[in-house]
Each structure stands twice: as structure tokens, then as C-alpha cells.
Amino acid sequence: MTEKINSFLHDVKRLTDVEIEQALVNSEPLIDGLYKSAIYSTTGGKRLRAVFTILVGNIFKVEQEILLKTAAAVELIHAASLIMDDLPYMDDSQLRRGKPSNHVVFGQDVALCASIALLSKAIELVLNDDALKQDIKTKIVQVLADSYGFKGLAAGQFVDLKLKRKNVSFDVIEYINDKKTAALFSAAGKAGAIIGNASNKQINAIDEYSKYMGLAFQIVDDILDVEGNKDIVGKDVAHDKMNFVRLVGLENARNKAKEYTDLAVKSLEILGPDAEVLKEFTSFLVKRVS
Numbered sequence: 001m002t003e004k005i006n007s008f009l010h011d012v013k014r015l016t017d018v019e020i021e022q023a024l025v026n027s028e029p030l031i032d033g034l035y036k037s038a039i040y041s042t043t044g045g046k047r048l049r050a051v052f053t054i055l056v057g058n059i060f061k062v063e064q065e066i067l068l069k070t071a072a073a074v075e076l077i078h079a080a081s082l083i084m085d086d087l088p089y090m091d092d093s094q095l096r097r098g099k100p101s102n103h104v105v106f107g108q109d110v111a112l113c114a115s116i117a118l119l120s121k122a123i124e125l126v127l128n129d130d131a132l133k134q135d136i137k138t139k140i141v142q143v144l145a146d147s148y149g150f151k152g153l154a155a156g157q158f159v160d161l162k163l164k165r166k167n168v169s170f171d172v173i174e175y176i177n178d179k180k181t182a183a184l185f186s187a188a189g190k191a192g193a194i195i196g197n198a199s200n201k202q203i204n205a206i207d208e209y210s211k212y213m214g215l216a217f218q219i220v221d222d223i224l225d226v227e228g229n230k231d232i233v234g235k236d237v238a239h240d241k242m243n244f245v246r247l248v249g250l251e252n253a254r255n256k257a258k259e260y261t262d263l264a265v266k267s268l269e270i271l272g273p274d275a276e277v278l279k280e281f282t283s284f285l286v287k288r289v290s
């Protein structure tokens with residue numbers, strides 16, 4: 001089954017890459033440098049959020065082509081967040097996806113502009129998608145906008161930067177992981193479900209699954225941060241910063257990841273056998289090494 005997911009991942013990655021390439025064609029020579037910076041950070045990556053949108057859409061019988069622009073939009077938001085996260089006044093990371101971080105190559109000023117431009121390109125991709133009806137587009141734009149604002153990435157990052165050191169507790173770290181990591185997975189999944197005309201109950205199930213899966217995913221990320229190989233992980237590891245593993249220890253962190261994974265899988269019950277594929281996806285995510 002891992003082989004099946006691997007090959008699915010490979011195919012989706014290729015198709016998402018094409019979608020992103022087409023979305024970032026520049027016709028204005030004056031801003032060539034801005035596009036170069038944006039393109040630099042949208043290449044590479046495992047495309048897990050795009051895969052998730054497509055897996056969820058498939059559960060609701062949506063064809064892959066209809067989901068691709070939305071899947072690419074989610075990856076653009078993800079790329080924008082990685083650029084911002086690596087900035088010196090944020091996480092201060094020099095390495096991302098096995099190469100120097102965006103600001104190391106293009107400068108902090110350009111990196112920030114590219115990140116913002118990618119966020120608007122993500123929204124534009126959905127709004128200009130002829131495959132989607134207007135009401136579906138509106139719902140997706142709402143979900144995507146929520147994922148990186150006060151209900152998502154920005155909120156998580158704020159707490160991470162400003163409150164974590166003073167107030168380290170399980171709840172605070174869980175809040176950060178929920179907003180910084182699970183929120184975008186949740187948007188990716190909900191967008192796929194919305195395109196599939198899923199009921200509110202089904203969308204809530206996907207949301208709950210994404211939350212627990214995202215929390216488990218982040219713990220695995222923290223484990224890789226502590227004991228991963230920089231060459232395989234492709235980003236700065238063993239940062240001396242607080243994360244879930246440093247708070248509770250490796251063994252407890254592994255147990256907690258298992259607990260979240262079980263809760264994620266339980267959330268899928270109401271979706272029936274079609275959602276089985278997400279169980280495979282969950283176990284694929286927690287076994288990852290990069």
C-alpha cells in the first residue's frame with residue numbers, strides 16, 4: 001500500500017508542479033526578480049497538502065483535474081508560509097527543501113514580497129478556476145483565507161514567537177501545532193470536500209481528521225527535528241528551540257503521535273469505506289523520514 005501512496009504522491013506532485021509553473025508565468029520584466037524568488041520556493045517539497053485535497057475530493061467522486069488548481073493554491077500558501085517562517089526575525093532558518101532559504105538567496109525584503117504575492121496568487125487561482133461554480137469558489141476562498149490569518153498560520157506563529165518561551169505548556173504547544181500545521185491541512189481537506197459537495201457533517205469529519213492528523217504530523221516533524229538527518233530532512237534540524245519532543249520527551253511524543261493518529265482515523269468512521277485511503281495516508285505520514 002505504501003507503494004500505491006508513493007506512486008500517487010509522485011503523480012500528484014508532477015501535476016501540481018505543472019499547475020504551479022503555469023500560475024507563475026511572468027509577463028512584466030520589471031518584476032522578474034519577484035517571480036524568481038516566488039518560483040524558487042514553490043519548487044520541491046513533498047506536495048502532501050495537494051495530495052490530501054485530491055484524496056478527499058476523490059472520496060466524494062470528484063475527478064482529479066477539477067481539484068488540481070485548488071490543490072496547487074494550497075501548496076502556494078504552504079510555500080508562502082515556509083518563506084516567512086525561515087526569515088531571521090521568525091524561525092531564522094538558512095536551509096529549506098535541501099537548499100538555501102529564500103531570504104538567503106534573494107534577501108529578506110524580496111522574500112517577504114514573494115511570500116505575500118504567493119498568497120494572493122493562491123486566491124486568484126481559485127477565483128479564476130473555470131472548473132468550479134461560483135458558490136464553491138466563495139466557500140473555498142473563505143476556507144483558504146481562514147487558514148493563514150487569525151484562525152490559522154498567523155495566530156499559531158504569533159503564539160509560537162511571543163508566548164511560547166514564557167508559557168510553555170502542553171496546551172500552548174498544542175495550540176501552536178493546531179494553527180501552524182493542522183490548519184492548512186484542514187483547509188486542504190475541506191476544500192476537496194467542498195468541491196465534492198460534501199454535507200456539513202462530512203466536512204466536519206474531514207476537519208476533525210485533519211486536526212488530529214496535522215497534530216500527529218507536527219510531532220513527527222519535531223521528532224525529525226531532534227533526531228533526523230539534516231541531509232534527508234532538507235532543513236535545519238536540532239534547533240535548540242522548544243517543541244513537543246523537548247517538552248515531553250521522545251517516548252511520550254511517539255505515544256502522543258499514536259494517540260492523535262488513532263483519533264484521526266476514528267474521525268473517518270462516518271465517511272464509510274471510501275475514506276479508507278485516508279487511513280493509509282495517515283500511516284504514510286507518520287512513518288515519513290523527511
Ligand code: GRG
Pocket residue numbers: 044045046047048077078080081082084085090097119148149153154157180181217218221290
Ligand atoms: C501569513 C502565510 C502566513 C504565515 C505567517 C510564518 C507563519 C505565519 C507560519 C509558519 C507556518 C509553518 C511554516 C509551519 C510549519 C509546518 C510544517 C510542518 C512544514 C513542513 O511541511 P512539509 O514536511 O514540507 O510538508 P515540504 O517541504 O515537503 O512541503
